[in-house]
Amino acid sequence: MKIFNAQQIYAADKFTIEKQAITSDALMERAAERIFSWVHSRLQGAKVKIHLFCGIGNNGGDGIALARHLVENGYEIAVHVVNYSDKRSKDFLINLDRLKERKLWPEFLDSDCEFPEIGHEDIIIDAIFGIGLNRAPEDWVAKLIGHINDSAAFILSIDVPSGLFLDKVSDKPEQVIRANHVLSFQAPKLVFFLPETGVFLNQWELLDIGLDQEYLYKTETDFEFIGKPEVLPLYIPRLKFSHKGNYGHAVIVGGSYGKIGAVNLAARACLKVGSGLVTTFIPECGYIPLQTSEPEIMVLTDEEEDFISKIELPSNASAIGVGVGMGTHEQTVAAFSSFLNDTKMPMVIDADGLNILAENKRLLNKMPQQAVLTPHPKELERLIGKWEDDFDKLKKAKAFSKKYDCILVLKGAHTITIYDGKGYINSNGNPGMATAGSGDVLTGIITGLIAQNYPPLYAAIFGVYLHGLSGDISSSENGYEAVTASTIIANIGKAFMELFKRASPEGQEQPQ
Numbered sequence: 001m002k003i004f005n006a007q008q009i010y011a012a013d014k015f016t017i018e019k020q021a022i023t024s025d026a027l028m029e030r031a032a033e034r035i036f037s038w039v040h041s042r043l044q045g046a047k048v049k050i051h052l053f054c055g056i057g058n059n060g061g062d063g064i065a066l067a068r069h070l071v072e073n074g075y076e077i078a079v080h081v082v083n084y085s086d087k088r089s090k091d092f093l094i095n096l097d098r099l100k101e102r103k104l105w106p107e108f109l110d111s112d113c114e115f116p117e118i119g120h121e122d123i124i125i126d127a128i129f130g131i132g133l134n135r136a137p138e139d140w141v142a143k144l145i146g147h148i149n150d151s152a153a154f155i156l157s158i159d160v161p162s163g164l165f166l167d168k169v170s171d172k173p174e175q176v177i178r179a180n181h182v183l184s185f186q187a188p189k190l191v192f193f194l195p196e197t198g199v200f201l202n203q204w205e206l207l208d209i210g211l212d213q214e215y216l217y218k219t220e221t222d223f224e225f226i227g228k229p230e231v232l233p234l235y236i237p238r239l240k241f242s243h244k245g246n247y248g249h250a251v252i253v254g255g256s257y258g259k260i261g262a263v264n265l266a267a268r269a270c271l272k273v274g275s276g277l278v279t280t281f282i283p284e285c286g287y288i289p290l291q292t293s294e295p296e297i298m299v300l301t302d303e304e305e306d307f308i309s310k311i312e313l314p315s316n317a318s319a320i321g322v323g324v325g326m327g328t329h330e331q332t333v334a335a336f337s338s339f340l341n342d343t344k345m346p347m348v349i350d351a352d353g354l355n356i357l358a359e360n361k362r363l364l365n366k367m368p369q370q371a372v373l374t375p376h377p378k379e380l381e382r383l384i385g386k387w388e389d390d391f392d393k394l395k396k397a398k399a400f401s402k403k404y405d406c407i408l409v410l411k412g413a414h415t416i417t418i419y420d421g422k423g424y425i426n427s428n429g430n431p432g433m434a435t436a437g438s439g440d441v442l443t444g445i446i447t448g449l450i451a452q453n454y455p456p457l458y459a460a461i462f463g464v465y466l467h468g469l470s471g472d473i474s475s476s477e478n479g480y481e482a483v484t485a486s487t488i489i490a491n492i493g494k495a496f497m498e499l500f501k502r503a504s505p506e507g508q509e510q511p512q
C-alpha cells in the first residue's frame with residue numbers, strides 16, 4: 001500500500017473533486033460520514049460524553065461535520081472550537097453554519113479561556129490539526145494539547161494526532177496529542193511507523209473516502225507499506241519435479257567462541273525457508289555442537305579454534321549470510337576483507353560483518369552488487385553516522401544505499417527496507433521479537449530466500465514480512481515475553497501457511 005506525502009494527498013483530494021464533479025465540502029461530508037459510522041457502530045448510542053476539539057481548518061471541519069451527525073443521532077456532545085487562527089477554511093465555516101442551524105453552539109477556546117473539564121470516562125475527538133500543520137502550535141494550544149493528554153479519556157484522532165508534523169519530528173513532544181486510536185483517511189502516513197513519531201499513537205485504521213483510484217494507482221511514492229497483498233506476488237512456488245539442487249545452497253559464515261548459537265539460529269532459519277542445502281562456516285570450537293544439534297546442516301570449520309581466520313566456501317554455494325556472532329578479531333577482519341575481494345556472490349551482511357565494514361569503510365566498495373545489509377539502529381549509526389531525527393536517518397540511509405548499491409534493512413518495530421530511493425515499511429512483528437538472536441534468524445531467512453533465487457530486494461521485503469509473521473504467531477501462542485529466536489524459527493512453516501490463507505465471507509481465514 002502506498003504511503004503518500006501531504007502534497008500528494010492534497011493533490012489526490014483536488015483531482016478527486018474535479019473528476020467526480022463534487023465539491024470539497026461533499027468530500028468532507030463523506031469523511032465525516034465514515035467517521036460517524038465507525039464511532040456509531042462501536043458506541044451504539046451509549047450515553048457517554050463526547051468532547052470534540054476542532055481546529056479552524058479542514059481537520060476541524062471534519063470534526064464539526066461529525067458533531068452534526070452525532071447530535072442528530074442523540075449523542076451527548078460538547079464542541080470546542082480551538083480558535084488558533086482567524087483564517088478559517090471555507091468548509092469549516094459551511095459546517096459550522098450547519099451546526100448552528102441545528103441550534104448547537106460550540107464553545108470557542110482561545111488564549112485567555114479556561115480549558116473544559118474532561119471526565120475520565122469521556123471520549124475525545126481530536127480534530128485540531130490534520131496534515132496541514134506547518135509550524136509549532138502556539139503556547140496556549142500546546143497547553144490545551146497537554147490538558148487533553150493529561151485526561152484519562154479515550155482519544156480518537158481524526159486523520160493524524162494533532163501536533164504531529166508529516167515531515168519532521170516535533171522538538172516538543174508535549175505539543176502532540178497522544179492518540180489511543182487514529183482514523184486516517186485513505187492511506188497510512190509515514191509518521192505512524194517511525195520510532196520518534198509513531199509513539200504518539202497506539203492504533204490506526206484507514207477510512208476509505210473514495211479518493212480517485214486512478215490517481216492513487218499512478219502516483220509514485222517514496223514509501224510503501226508492506227502487508228500480505230504486497231508480499232504474496234513475490235513468493236516463488238516449489239515445483240513438483242524439482243530437487244534440492246533447484247533450491248540453492250545457502251552458507252552462513254560466522255560464529256566465535258561463545259557465539260556459535262548465532263550461526264545455529266541463522267542456519268536453521270535458512271533451512272526453514274526452504275533452502276535446498278545449508279552449510280555453515282565456523283571456527284573449530286563450534287563443530288561438535290552444530291553437528292550434533294542440527295543433522296540437516298553441514299559444517300565447515302576454520303583452522304582456528306575460537307574465531308574465523310580464513311573463509312572458505314563450498315564450491316556450489318549460491319548465497320552467503322555473513323557476520324552473525326563472528327566477532328572482530330583482527331584475523332577475522334583480514335579474512336572478511338579478502339573474502340569481499342574474492343567473492344561476488346549474493347550476500348547478506350549482518351552484525352559483526354557490519355561492524356567490520358563500519359570500522360573499515362574502504363571495504364564498502366568491495367561489497368557485491370545489491371548486498372543486503374541488516375543493521376539494528378546502533379549498527380546503522382556506525383555505518384551512516386549520527387542522524388538528526390528519523391527523517392534525516394531515512395535520507396542518509398537512502399544516500400548510503402545508492403552510493404554502495406546495497407539494500408539496507410533498517411530493523412526495528414517497523415523494519416524499513418531501503419533500495420533505489422524507495423522505502424518498504426513492514427507491517428507486522430511485535431515487541432516479543434526484541435530478544436536475543438531474532439536478528440540472526442532474519443539473516444538466515446533472507447539468505448535462504450536469496451539462495452532459492454529470490455532477487456535480493458524481494459528476499460529482503462518478503463523475508464522481513466515472514467520473520468514478523470513468525471514472530472506474531474509465536475507471540476499469539478506464547479505471549480510476548482516467551483518469544484525466542486527459536487520459537488520464531490519454529491513458526492516459519494506456519495507463517496508460510498498463513499500467507500496462503502484467504503478470507504472467508506465471514507472474515508475468518510481459510511486455507512487457499
Ligand SMILES: NC(=O)C1=CN([C@@H]2O[C@H](COP(=O)(O)OP(=O)(O)OC[C@H]3O[C@@H](n4cnc5c(N)ncnc54)[C@H](O)[C@@H]3O)[C@@H](O)[C@H]2O)[C@@H](O)CC1
Nearest residue numbers: 013028031057058059129130131132133134135136137159
Ligand atoms: N482537502 C480535502 O478535501 C479533505 C481534507 N480533509 C481534512 O483536511 C485536513 C487538512 O486540512 P487543512 O489543510 O485545512 O489543514 P489543518 O486542518 O491540518 O490545519 C489548518 C490550517 O492551520 C494552519 N496552521 C498550520 N499550523 C498551524 C499552527 N501551528 N498554528 C496555527 N495555524 C496553523 C495552516 O494554514 C493549515 O492549513 C486533513 O488532515 C483532513 O482531516 C478531509 O476533510 C477529507 C477531505
Ligand SMILES: Nc1ncnc2c1ncn2[C@@H]1O[C@H](COP(=O)(O)OP(=O)(O)O)[C@@H](O)[C@H]1O
Nearest residue numbers: 376411412413429430431434436437438439440
Ligand atoms: N518492538 C519490536 N517490534 C517488532 N519487531 C521487533 C521489535 N524489536 C525488535 N524487533 C525485530 O527483532 C529483530 C532484532 O534484531 P537484532 O537487534 O539484530 O537482534 P539480535 O542481534 O539479538 O539477533 C529485528 O528483526 C527487529 O525488527
Ligand SMILES: [K+]
Nearest residue numbers: 126129160162
Ligand atoms: K487531528
